[in-house]
Every structure is written in structure tokens, then in C-alpha cells.
Amino acid sequence: MTKRVYISIGSNKGERFQHLQHAVNRIFENIGTIEFISKVYTSPAFGFESDEFLNACLVVKTDLLPETVMKTLLDIEAELGRTRTDSNGYEARVIDLDIIFIDDDIIETTLLQVPHPEMHKRRFVLQPLNDVAPRVVHPVFKQLVCELLQSCTDDSVLQPINECLKNPIERFNFSHHNYIAIEGNIGAGKTSLSTKMSEDFNAKLVLERFADNPFLPKFYEDASRYAFPLEMSFLADRYQQISDDLSQLDLFKDFIVSDYDVFKSLIFSRITLEEDEFKLYRKLFYIMYKEIAKPDLYVYLYQNTERLQQNIKKRGRQYEQQIADDYLNKINLGYLEFLKNQKDFKVKIIDISNKDFVNNRADYLWVLGEISNEFSTN
Template sequence: MNHDVYISLGSNLGNRKAYLQQAIEGIAMRVGTIVDIAPIYETPSWGFAGEAFLNTCLLSRTYLSPDEVMAQLLQIEHELGRERTPSKGYQSRTIDLDILFYDDRIINTELLTVPHPLLHRRKFVLKPLAAIDEHKEHPILKKTVAELLRTTDDTSPVQRLTDQLSFPAQKSPFLHYKYIAIEGNIGSGKTTLATKIAEDFNAKLILEQFSDNPFLPKFYENPKQYGFTLEMSFLTERYQQMRDQLAQMDLFKEFVVSDYDIFKSLIFSKITLTDDEFVLYRKLFYILYNQIIKPDLYVFLYQNTDRLIENIKKRGRDYEQNISPDYLKKIHYGYLDFIQKNTAINSLIIDVTDLDFVKYYTHYDFIIEKIREN
């Protein structure tokens, strides 16, 4: 899931604006997408005698946990020359990064307290925070940021500057692709990955519409009776969806990403149909397949059979629980056979057996880098 994290930034040493900008670049690289950046405010040092601070705030959208976000912020501070020494109290710093809010969560751990415990007492935090979202409610105090700003006991002057900070130039790793298909066996995570890529890189998302197919549960109960009906149903649905979705390109999206390629129809049908049924099905398939736009990149997510079965059990679809390991292996070999024989297709196989690209950003970044390098 995406999480909204509000982060305060401050600097009172050296080129203060440059440090703020470098921190923003680091947050975009290590934490998540930058959604909004507040103006810059200059304020006296708070809690100690020192040079004036430049302060701002930003909203980032991230997949990281609160502890992971904080760990990345500390690393950015370290790289920008700050060493935190709590025993010495407040002091001047090249950069200061704090989590103000993480969604609406209340967190009290040894590492982290969220919302920030002094947020409501610091005008240099509330001012830029209000510029981003004055209606954001404090989950403990039950007051909006605007209300906290009006009632704070901090009377220190806060001056808004005309200087502005820039959004990071986020170069997409998919600039040379117009259409990417994410494929894989049942339970491999293709839908999750396609959705994450679409959200993070401004892509049009096409998800396979299979959940309402009335023949799927019947097929798992009686494959011989419902095999041909199911495969024809899938083929017509996939063909119609791809034809309609790929013909209607979104001008505000960078590219298209889907969680399937229509060729999977032929892969699955070869396993589920009798020889005679498959011969007929293949003729009908190629009539439709030749009319469909092909992906510029075909990404196949490999997971071993044990991990696939584990994932299938976790997502809890009743009609999938009796899928046999032998059936999954046949599907796997069908995909590999397709990739090996269709050398004209730009294919990329990524082993995700030991990866959890939802829980760990580094795993997700590994996959993105593989696609970038392809």
C-alpha cells in the first residue's frame, strides 16, 4: 500500500537552500514519490543560539514502513554531513529531517514517535505544513493543522521567502517502452507488481478481468467438462479488453502496463484442452492474436512451485485451493516454451522466489533496475 508521510526539513549551516534541495532529491530516491513541497520559511534558531534556519515541509508517498522511512532519513542526514548527538542537545546542522505524520498512525517506539511530539509547538513546522494541507488532522489532538497554527504558543517570527525548491527530475526507467506486460504463473505477484509500477511511474494500468468469470470455479471442479468453455471465455474477454484498452491511449499517462499478455490463453489452453480441442482453439486464437498490439517488453516473474502454493493459500480464493503442484509446473514450462520459441519478443525473466517487493523497497528497486537495464 501507498502511505502518505509528511516530512519537515531544516538547515542553518552553509548553503542552506542547497542542503534542502539535496535532501529532497535524496527523499525522492530513497523514500518515495514527492507529491508536494511547501515554500521556504526563514526562522530564528529554536531552543538554542545559532544562525537562522531555512525550513520547509514535503509530502511523500511511500511503500516503506515508518521505521524504514526514518532509517532512510537518517542516512540522508549522514550523507549531507550531519551527525546526530542527542547528548549535546539542540545545535546547528546542515540538515534536519523529521517525520511529522505517517498516514493517521500513532507510533511510539524507541526509534520513532509519530506524530512528532513537538509539532504543535513549532510555528516553523506548522507554517510550511499548513501550506501543504491545512486540513490535515492531528490524530491525537484532534485538531487540524490550521487550528494548531492559530493556537500554538510559539510566537517566534516566520518569514516566507520568494525562493522556491524544485521537484526532483524523476527519470522513468520505462521511457523507451510504450507497453509492458507483466506475466507469471498463478500467485507469482504479477498483478501486484503491475499495479505498483503504474502508481509509481504514471502508467495506464490494464488488469485482467477474471474474478467474475462464472466458468472458473466450475473448471477447477471439473476440468474436462469446462476446459474448452473456460478457455474460449477467457480468450474473448482478453481480446476485447486489450483491443479496447490499447486503442484508447491516455494522453496523461507515460505508458501502458498490464498484468497479462493475451498469449497466456494459448499457454493455458494447451494444458487444459484435449488435442482435438486445442487444434480448433489454436486456429481461433491466432485470428484474434494477430489483431492485437504486442508488448514492447514481456516480463516473466518466476517463482518456484512451493512459493506459488504458499501465495495461493495466502490470498484465499476458494476455487484456487485445490490447484495441484503438477498443474503449476505445466503452466511454468508452457511459459518458458513460449519465451524460448518467440525470440522476436523482447522478454525478461526475473526470479522473484526470494523477493518480497511489497514489504521491502530494495527488492522492488531490484526489479525496476532489472527492467531499466534490459
């Protein structure tokens, strides 16, 4: 389950701003997508005599468990040079990373206390937090962050600096394109990738409505009987859906990402239909295909057959469990043959056979980099 984590970051030793930026980068790489970053403020040391701090606050979306987030933050602190001592007193530090809120959770463990028990007393926490979450309610005090800031008795004076921390997600720029299609074999992960991209990059998500097709379970039971009605129903549905979704302008989204391209109809039908049926089908397809907008980039997620079968078993759709390796191999070959001769749009083939971008954030960021690099080099 995705949660929003509100993280306070601070530094008062060495290259303070660089330490904050390094921390932001590591949080993005190891914990999740950063939605908001506050201004950076100078603030006096709180509770002890030392150099001024730089402080900021982040809002991070993550699928990690709360204690895993905390352990990861401690690892990032250690990586950036902080050595925590057994002392309970205040001290200068290269980097300080604290969890303030995790949605509206209340957590009390040996490792983690959420909400942070001292946050309401510290202006260096509340001021940056108010930049990014003024209307968030403290789950214990039942007060808004902006209200906590107004009533805070800490009289420290904070000043914003002119420099802003950069959000690492900006290295992946898709918003200057209109339409990205994510394609792949059965079980390749195209829906998972499309969904994650839509959430992280404010994209309109278009998902294939395969679950509503009454012919699909029947096809896996008797392919020769139900292949033609299955492919015809898919073609009609894909044509209608993609035409409707691409024609509906969404002013609040930056681009469209879909987990299929309508051309898959021709690829699958070439495998499933008899020759005379396929010729008729292909004629109908090209009549309809001329009217459909083409993607700016067509991404094909290649996975070997063994990994495809593992994914199919894992997601547990009963009617897919008997899919033969030979059928998956034919689909892969059909896609690769089609893409080899494609001139209507840009194509990026990404081999993800040794990647798990659903459960491994580093793999997800690698895939984003592969897609982003295709745009920057074309």
C-alpha cells in the first residue's frame, strides 16, 4: 500500500546544502518518489550552541513499510557521514533525517515514533512542513500543520535561502510528449509499469479492458473455436477505447501512457487465426488503424519465456495457467518482427528478463532511464 511520508532534513556541518541534496537524491533512489520539496531555511541550532542549520521538508510516496523507511534513512545518514552517538543530547551533524508523519498513522515502536513527538515544539520542522503540507492534520492533536506553526512557542528566526533543492525525478522528462505506449508479452509487466509511470509523472492512464472480454476464458479452453470472435471483440474494443481516450483532452495531465497499442491485435491474430480468417481480419484492421493516433514512443518490454511463466503463475488468473511456452515464444517473435520493420513511430526495446521493476526501485529507475534516454537521443 502506498503511503505518504513527511521527512524533515537538516545539516549544520561542512557543505550543508550539498548534504541536503545528496540526502534528497538517496531518498528518491531508495525510498520513493518525492512529491514536494519545501524551501530551504537557515535556522539557529536548537538546544545547543553550534553553527546554523539548513532545514527543509519532503513529501515522499513509498510502498515500503514504515520501519523499513526509518532503517533506510539511518543507512543514508551513515552513508553521508553521520555517526550517531548514545547521547540523548543535541549535537552538530552532517545530516539529520527524521520522519514527521506517515499519512495519519500513529506508530510507537523501539525504532520509530510517528508523529514525531517533538515536532510541534520546533519551528525548524514546522516552517518547512507548512510549505508542503499546511492542511495536513496532526493525528494526535487534531490540528492542522498551519495551526501548529501559529501556536508554536519556539521563537527561533528562520530565513529562506535563495537556492532550491532539486527533485531527482526531473532527470526523467516525459511531459513534452503526448503519448507513450508500453507493450510486451503476456505477463511482461506492461500494466504495472504504465500505472507506476502515470502516478509518478502526472500522466493520463489508459489500461486495456481485457477483463471484460467474455471470449477470453473460452479462447484458452477452445482456441480454434473462439479465436476469431475473441480477436474481433478485442479489435473493436481497443479501437473504441484508444480513440475515445486519445480524443479526450485532459488539461490536468501532462501526457498519456497506455499498457497496450492497438497494433497488438494484428500480432496476436496472426498467431491465433487460420489463414483465411487472418486475411479478412487484417483487411478490417488496416481500415480502422488509419484513423488511430500513433504513440510518440512504443516501448516493448522483452522478457524471456521462463520469467513470463513465473509472472503468469504469480498473478493467478485461472484461464492463463495453461498457456504453453510455444504460444509465448510466437507472441515474442511476432512483436519483434513487427517492431523491426516499424517506421510509423519510435521504438524502444528493453530487455527486462533480469529486472524486477515492481519490487525493486533501482530496476524501476533503470527502466525509466532507458525510456527517457530514448527521448533525449531522438
